[in-house]
Amino acid sequence: xxxxxxxxxxxxxxxxxxxxxxxxxxxxxxxxxxxxxxxxxxxxxxxxxxxxxxxxxxxxxxxxxxxxxxxxxxxxxxxxxxxxxxxxxxxxxxxxxxxxxxxxxxxxxxxxxxxxxxxxxxxxxxxxxxxxxxxxxxxxxxxxxxxxxxxxxxxxxxxxxxxxxxxxxxxxxxxxxxxxxxxxxxxxxxxxxxxxxxxxxxxxxxxxxx
Amino acid sequence: xxxxxxxxxxxxxxxxxxxxxxxxxxxxxxxxxxxxxxxxxxxxxxxxxxxxxxxxxxxxxxxxxxxxxxxxxxxxxxxxxxxxxxxxxxxxxxxxxxxxxxxxxxxxxxxxxxxxxxxxxxxxxxxxxxxxxxxxxxxxxxxxxxxxxxxxxxxxxxxxxxxxxxxxx
Numbered sequence: 180x181x182x183x184x185x186x187x188x189x190x191x192x193x194x195x196x197x198x199x200x201x202x203x204x205x206x207x208x209x210x211x212x213x214x215x216x217x218x219x220x221x222x223x224x225x226x227x228x229x230x231x232x233x234x235x236x237x238x239x240x241x242x243x244x245x246x247x248x249x250x251x252x253x254x255x256x257x258x259x260x261x262x263x264x265x266x267x268x269x270x271x272x273x274x275x276x277x278x279x280x281x282x283x284x285x286x287x288x289x290x291x292x293x294x295x296x297x298x299x300x301x302x303x304x305x306x307x308x309x310x311x312x313x314x315x316x317x318x319x320x321x322x323x324x325x326x327x328x329x330x331x332x333x334x335x336x337x338x339x340x341x342x343x344x345x346x347x348x349x350x351x352x353x354x355x356x357x358x359x360x361x362x363x364x365x366x367x368x369x370x371x372x373x374x375x376x377x378x379x380x381x382x383x384x385x386x387x388x389x
Numbered sequence: 390x391x392x393x394x395x396x397x398x399x400x401x402x403x404x405x406x407x408x409x410x411x412x413x414x415x416x417x418x419x420x421x422x423x424x425x426x427x428x429x430x431x432x433x434x435x436x437x438x439x440x441x442x443x444x445x446x447x448x449x450x451x452x453x454x455x456x457x458x459x460x461x462x463x464x465x466x467x468x469x470x471x472x473x474x475x476x477x478x479x480x481x482x483x484x485x486x487x488x489x490x491x492x493x494x495x496x497x498x499x500x501x502x503x504x505x506x507x508x509x510x511x512x513x514x515x516x517x518x519x520x521x522x523x524x525x526x527x528x529x530x531x532x533x534x535x536x537x538x539x540x541x542x543x544x545x546x547x548x549x550x551x552x553x554x555x556x557x558x
Contacts, residue, residue: 254451254483288453324542325526346525350510352483361513381516383481386454386526386542 213322216378220246220332220339223317225280225310226293228300233278233308235332235339242274243333243342243369245362248312248323250283251299252290253385255351256326260303262347262354263327266362267307275331275366277307282318282326288388318387325384327351331365331375342375346382423492425484425506428515434477434505435519435531441473442534442558444550447507447519447527449481450494454544455528459500461547465554466502474554476502481527484508532557 214220222235235244247263249256267277283291293311300309312318321330331343343365350356365375435445446462448455459478466476478500482491487506495504509515516525520540523529530541530550534557541553 254449324524328524346513349513351512352510356510358511380513381523381525383512383516383525383527385452386528388453 213320214330214341214344216341216344218341220330220341221317221320222339223310223312223315225312225315225317227308227310228293228297228305233310235278238276240274241276241334243331243366244339245270245275245277245366246321246330246332247277247279247347248282248318248321248326248328248330248387249279250281250288250291250326250385250388251295252288253326255382255384258352258354259327259347263307264303264305266347269363270366271307273366273370275369279305279307279309280312280317281309282312282316282323283388284313286313291388313389316389323387325386327382327384329362331362331369333369342369343378345380349380351382351384423480423487423495423504423506425487425508428507428509428511428518431479431505431507431509432515432518435533438535440535441475442532442554444474444476444554445479445531445533446476447479447481447529447531449527450486450490451482452527458528458544458546458550459498461545461550462502463500464547465550468551469554472558474558478502478504480504480506482506534558 224232224234227233235241238244245266249259249263263277263279271277281291281296285292285295291313296309296311299305318328323330327347329343329345329347330341332339333342334340343362345361347360347362348354348357349359349361359377361377361380364377368375434443437443444462444465446455446458448459450456462476462478465474480491484506491504491506494500512525516523519529519531520538522540523542526542528544530543530545532539532541532553537557539553539557545553
């Protein structure tokens with residue numbers, strides 16, 4: 180161990196300066212596939228809690244979509260519910276309806292069965308679709324890794340283009356403590372015909388359970 | 390040593406970080422108050438340069454895959470107790486759950502690794518500081534020694550965890 184350490188010190192001394200000064204991390208986490216800003220997002224046909232099938236193409240008059248991957252019990256998802264409802268209330272009429280999608284497989288996360296999704300939607304009076312994705316795995320095409328995980332889409336020449344990816348705001352735990360409303364800001368910019376300034380943000384979430 | 394830690398915990402957030410990391414290994418952390426840090430206070434623990442391999446796991450009591458992999462981290466902590474390996478479990482539980490959920494969980498499961506609570510709501514600011522590759526999903530684990538760092542947004546078994554730790558010992 181000591182010899183090895185000594186060897187490492189020598190090795191580090193030889194090659195270290197450049198590496199250390201640039202502090203290059205040898206990151207090994209797999210980079211999740213999925214959409215980046217500017218990509219065309221796929222449409223889907225997923226079952227809503229009311230039994231109907233929902234596609235983005237159904238929304239002829241929409242300017243875009245607030246696609247939110249979320250679930251029934253993740254504390255971050257639960258903490259976001261009222262904000263998601265408020266977003267739909269505010270932006271549906273302006274052309275950006277909320278489409279909530281539950282990516283979790285109930286075989287892995289028993290709290291996310293279709294029936295419990297129905298209960299959640301009824302209890303919280305969701306006025307937007309809450310879609311069951313366990314079979315189709317649309318989340319994987321989008322590259323959603325966690326709940327909640329937001330994709331803001333804008334219709335351009337018949338395509339749904341990804342304009343923003345990430346968090347609803349800068350305080351998932353506490354709506355009262357929010358300082359920056361990332362998602363709402365992005366929608367407002369799109370409504371004003373501007374480019375989205377903050378295109379990607381990060382938030383803690385529950386890993387997608389599949 | 391114990392007195393120092395206890396005192397440092399009562400001195401308020403700013404003072405805690407440097408002492409709390411040196412918690413005596415024989416002391417069950419649940420007997421101490423679990424320190425609560427904002428990211429600026431946690432960050433030094435993610436950037437020590439003392440030839441120790443740090444295994445920093447981000448978890449929460451409500452996160453099922455996190456709980457399932459905790460025994461692997463505990464086993465690592467025990468197996469490498471006499472080597473320069475240190476496990477730090479960073480709880481992302483909501484702070485109001487600390488006494489009602491986190492501490493009872495640690496006591497019930499007799500968690501021996503060091504546990505700290507990260508109480509910092511602006512995750513968009515600090516997630517990239519942990520790793521640019523982190524999407525924000527938990528469980529997630531940072532393994533580092535001096536300037537060598539590896540980040541994993543995945544679950545571990547003891548075997549897969551030990552393999553990664555050995556690669557950076």
